[in-house]
Amino acid sequence: MIGWEDVYKVVVAMAPLYMALVLGYGSVKWWRLFTPDQCDAINRLVCFFTLPLFTFEFAAHIDPFTMNFRFIGADAISKVIIVLVLALWARCSSKGSYCWSITGFSLSTLTNSLVVGVPLAKAMYGHMAVDLVVQSSVIQAIIWLTLLLFVLECRRSNTDYTSSTHPVSAEPGKDLEGNANAVARAGPSFWSLMKIVWLKLAMNPNSYACIVGITWAFLSNRWHFGMPSIMEGSVLIMSRAGTGTAMFSMGKTYHSFSCLCFRVCGFFKRIRHKFDGSVNAGMFMAMQEKIIACGTSLTVFGMVLRFIAGPAAMAIGSIAVGLHGDVLRVAIIQAALPQSITSFIFAKEYGLHADVLSTAQGAASTIVAKELPPLLPIRPLQPATAVAEELPLSVPSRPP
Numbered sequence: 001m002i003g004w005e006d007v008y009k010v011v012v013a014m015a016p017l018y019m020a021l022v023l024g025y026g027s028v029k030w031w032r033l034f035t036p037d038q039c040d041a042i043n044r045l046v047c048f049f050t051l052p053l054f055t056f057e058f059a060a061h062i063d064p065f066t067m068n069f070r071f072i073g074a075d076a077i078s079k080v081i082i083v084l085v086l087a088l089w090a091r092c093s094s095k096g097s098y099c100w101s102i103t104g105f106s107l108s109t110l111t112n113s114l115v116v117g118v119p120l121a122k123a124m125y126g127h128m129a130v131d132l133v134v135q136s137s138v139i140q141a142i143i144w145l146t147l148l149l150f151v152l153e154c155r156r157s158n159t160d161y162t163s164s165t166h167p168v169s170a171e172p173g174k175d176l177e178g179n180a181n182a183v184a185r186a187g188p189s190f191w192s193l194m195k196i197v198w199l200k201l202a203m204n205p206n207s208y209a210c211i212v213g214i215t216w217a218f219l220s221n222r223w224h225f226g227m228p229s230i231m232e233g234s235v236l237i238m239s240r241a242g243t244g245t246a247m248f249s250m251g252k253t254y255h256s257f258s259c260l261c262f263r264v265c266g267f268f269k270r271i272r273h274k275f276d277g278s279v280n281a282g283m284f285m286a287m288q289e290k291i292i293a294c295g296t297s298l299t300v301f302g303m304v305l306r307f308i309a310g311p312a313a314m315a316i317g318s319i320a321v322g323l324h325g326d327v328l329r330v331a332i333i334q335a336a337l338p339q340s341i342t343s344f345i346f347a348k349e350y351g352l353h354a355d356v357l358s359t360a361q362g363a364a365s366t367i368v369a370k371e372l373p374p375l376l377p378i379r380p381l382q383p384a385t386a387v388a389e390e391l392p393l394s395v396p397s398r399p400p
Contacts (some may be wrong), residue, residue, distance in 0.1 A: 013123035024248035059213025077317030113137035135389025
């Protein structure tokens, strides 16, 4: 039975996120505190410093040798299930397509684990849940987002190669948007695609943060040494602002994109806008005439994938590997978190249904804040005062 105290814990954890978002929106929309140039500077701060250090903080403090490999296996099984179902749908349905299969995979499997998942899991299940969500986030960043980028690059390269040398053969039938499906029959080599993928990942500051963090975690836990106080203090002073500045920046860019998107940008500025994982979703939503930019039917389609297909596949995978109790509940909850911002950025860069992903991200964030906590039993593992602490339980605080 869920009590009011349990609900209060979740509210305490989630309310500060949306307070930061509202302040960011109000600072531009209502109070006119920031000019477009100042908003741009805040975005760069989030992109290059606070968010990567926030990611590094979590990745560096996990123990790779005590990771829950059954939990990771369940996550992998759930993604394989989604891939098989989408492949069957694309092959057998007149409305299915290769492009929509990629979007469907992003919608149903890739989540915003750290910014939203950690506070929610911490409030509901405590230290154990935080560790599991961080493990899921690290694996997602290293493996699944890399695979997504590879598939998107394959799609782009096949389309460009075929359009320049061979005619594209059109298949009968139409996809969800009513567009005729087309199949490209030739493409570049595997290694040339991988070279492009690795170059794109090398331009993403969060990739560095995740890889360096997990490398530090392996070394420190293998030889049993801790992070020096001066180094940890230097990371924490910026990473503590990661969640707040990310949500603040997302909120203010709901209003400021119309001023920013028409600016003349150089090469490095284009790279920055592509990989600023904290702001692009809000920026894209701001340029739409409506919050639901993709239409009602596609919004419902995205919500079904996000809140039914993804958690259902995760439940099947979890049961298959023998997860039970709180670990099973955490697995299902983290599968129903809002859409990964990075997957939206990739979709926007490659021109693949970014409006659907942005709408799904905004709607999912609202639904998670209001509806998800009562869905599963909450095990009160910590007092409510612990929820309001700035640092995750897995990161020991040090004196200044």
